[in-house]
Amino acid sequence: MTETSVVVHADPDVLAQAVAARLIVKLIDAQAERGEAAVVLTGGRVAAAVQRAVRTLPARDAIDWSRVDVWWGDERFLPSGHPDRNETQAREALLDALPLDPARIHPMPASDGPDGDDPEAAAARYAAALAAAARPGTAALPHLDVLMLGVGEDGHIASVFPEHPVTYETRPVSAVRGSPKPPPTRITLTIPTINAAEEIWLVAAGADKSRAVGMAIAGAGPVQLPAAGVTGVERTLWLLDRAAAADVKRSVRSLR
Numbered sequence: 001m002t003e004t005s006v007v008v009h010a011d012p013d014v015l016a017q018a019v020a021a022r023l024i025v026k027l028i029d030a031q032a033e034r035g036e037a038a039v040v041l042t043g044g045r046v047a048a049a050v051q052r053a054v055r056t057l058p059a060r061d062a063i064d065w066s067r068v069d070v071w072w073g074d075e076r077f078l079p080s081g082h083p084d085r086n087e088t089q090a091r092e093a094l095l096d097a098l099p100l101d102p103a104r105i106h107p108m109p110a111s112d113g114p115d116g117d118d119p120e121a122a123a124a125r126y127a128a129a130l131a132a133a134a135r136p137g138t139a140a141l142p143h144l145d146v147l148m149l150g151v152g153e154d155g156h157i158a159s160v161f162p163e164h165p166v167t168y169e170t171r172p173v174s175a176v177r178g179s180p181k182p183p184p185t186r187i188t189l190t191i192p193t194i195n196a197a198e199e200i201w202l203v204a205a206g207a208d209k210s211r212a213v214g215m216a217i218a219g220a221g222p223v224q225l226p227a228a229g230v231t232g233v234e235r236t237l238w239l240l241d242r243a244a245a246a247d248v249k250r251s252v253r254s255l256r
């Protein structure tokens with residue numbers, strides 16, 4: 001039975017600190033239970049703030065980072081090291097400061113990677129990497145303890161944009177052409193893959209997110225508002241600051 005909760009924090013800084021603390025505990029618990037942990041990162045401003053907060057929290061040392069797999073929910077299809085790549089952001093904000101096993105860091109391919117400037121081939125390559133990490137006898141995905149998502153002003157999550165054909169995609173990973181948000185070419189996990197994660201955390205801050213967040217929690221259509229279409233296998237958690245939560249009914253908020 002999946003559980004959905006909405007947790008509201010005072011401001012973006014408190015939100016980032018609280019999500020970082022929550023993520024550290026989640027990874028500690030996953031390692032205690034399974035011996036390893038897997039997190040799916042997202043890009044964007046709140047994600048970067050959370051990543052920086054994890055770096056500064058001493059409790060991060062309670063995690064055996066050599067047994068953490070790091071995946072991405074989406075990527076801007078740009079050359080390796082480009083400052084707008086979600087991978088570059090995460091490496092600078094957090095990953096470069098951690099004793100991770102390089103073999104367990106799984107960035108989405110870059111546009112100057114093994115498939116060149118071919119996002120469909122790059123998406124297929126990432127799907128193959130996910131399948132290769134799946135445990136024998138399970139679906140073509142590894143166990144994903146927590147998958148983090150930002151929420152766009154238009155209600156997009158990862159690189160699944162409203163009314164875009166990718167909202168209907170059933171393959172595990174998709175190229176995205178014609179993204180309404182730059183850059184136009186991206187790679188994304190699709191909704192069915194996102195929904196295979198044990199927990200999904202949607203993290204949003206700022207008044208410009210309030211309309212999309214309010215409509216998604218109220219149950220909008222997932223094609224019109226992709227944030228409305230995600231549900232973790234065990235848990236879906238909305239982690240918001242007060243401004244982003246302005247249009248969320250008080251009756252559905254679990255904490256303030």
Ligand SMILES: O=C1O[C@H](COP(=O)(O)O)[C@@H](O)[C@H](O)[C@H]1O
Nearest residue numbers: 042043044045046150151152158
């Ligand atoms: O382009 C993207 O945007 C979303 C949201 O970013 P934000 O800065 O508004 O928080 C992000 O979740 C996604 O990973 C990224 O590619």
